[in-house]
Amino acid sequence: METNTHYDAIIIGGGPAGLTAGIYLSRARVKTLILNEGTIGGQMVLTHEIANYPGVESISGYQLSNVMKKQAKTFGCDIKSNITIQSMDLGNDIKTVVLEDGQQFSANAVILSPGGRSRTLGIKGEAAFKGKGISYCATCDGDFFTDKEIVVVGGGNSALEEAVSLTKYASKVTIVHQFDHFQAFEHAIDEAKNHPKINFKMESTLTAFYGNDKIESVDIKNIRTGQSENFKTDGVFIFIGYIPNTEFLKDKLELNTYGEIVVKPDMSTNITGVYAAGDSIAKRYRQVTTAVGEGTIAALAASEFLNKNKNNINHELLFQ
């Protein structure tokens, strides 16, 4: 049987919010563990260049993630990445987390910073054709579609900007969007609308993928008329926004209708001893800098909570 390891604080998620919280707590000698289901750095690690992080002229998200990770570890923070959480109990004074491999951890406080991920269409065949015609990254896979006809799904800034960038490779780009208008900035809409290689299918959605070894066609349904057509295409790029990684928190604490964690100004949730920060909380702006700020606040609030509960924390170190 696996033994339980107790920490003062467990942080779920190792993006900029979680790493910042880890740095602050560990530096204050709060025994801290970061559990991260993916690659350390979260969505920050996927950013090619970060040019607006104060104090750093330009750095890749991968490099900034590694620096933050190193800082946290230097202060004594334990980090486990690419793990899978099997269950979690936040309701009691001692919070517990069990991993899929049987490892168990407990803590007096928990900071939730699970971040978000790209939304998928959820259509049958989407997973099977990933990398075989379906892509979520224009800069990664655009050159595979040189002189080919492709579909871009979405109507926000990412969809329209990536559609324009894909015209460098593709001979024809058809944008499929569920509404009769776009949610992007005017300049992005104008650029896409004025591009000779770009066509539009508005108020429409994809309903099926077809092909053998790779995508050959898709079904596009007009939402207003209900009519479907089979549309020949060599590839589909999907840019339909992000969703918070909070499915595992459903029925455990307060989430809003978008599945985002509801927090107070001190980043506390409706569960005593549980705090949240980063892209998974209900907020308007999602930036590395905002995540870092929220991670800081959550760590300070969590340490105060731990201190009040007679934990042995060198609280002064937090504010230096």
Place this chain on the structure above:
Amino acid sequence: MLYTNLKHIESAADHAKILSENENVMVVCGRMGPMCIPVYGIAEDIEEEYKHVKFCDMEFDNPEASVIRNLPEVRGFMGIPFTIYYKNGKVVKATSSIQTRQQVTSILNEQFGVAVKA
């Protein structure tokens, strides 16, 4: 350049040498982008557990990476990274685009044997 902690394969000769010196090899061939970085991260994380497997990466845009891009097993692949699993120099599995840790370890366990936990 790939900023990972994996063994970098920089030439076709390097690639051949690694295959000849190691029974089980996993090569992640990609760029420093959003679909590739998670796979490098998984390989780095599990390297310690799978001591019987040699984990490497190779730059997709390196002309010498044609040893991977031209493999018959990757025909039809339209998403990086191309991740190739070799046993005794022969390709036993190849995947396209981002993978989860579970997908990677499932292939490793099936093709090369399970990890040895410390």
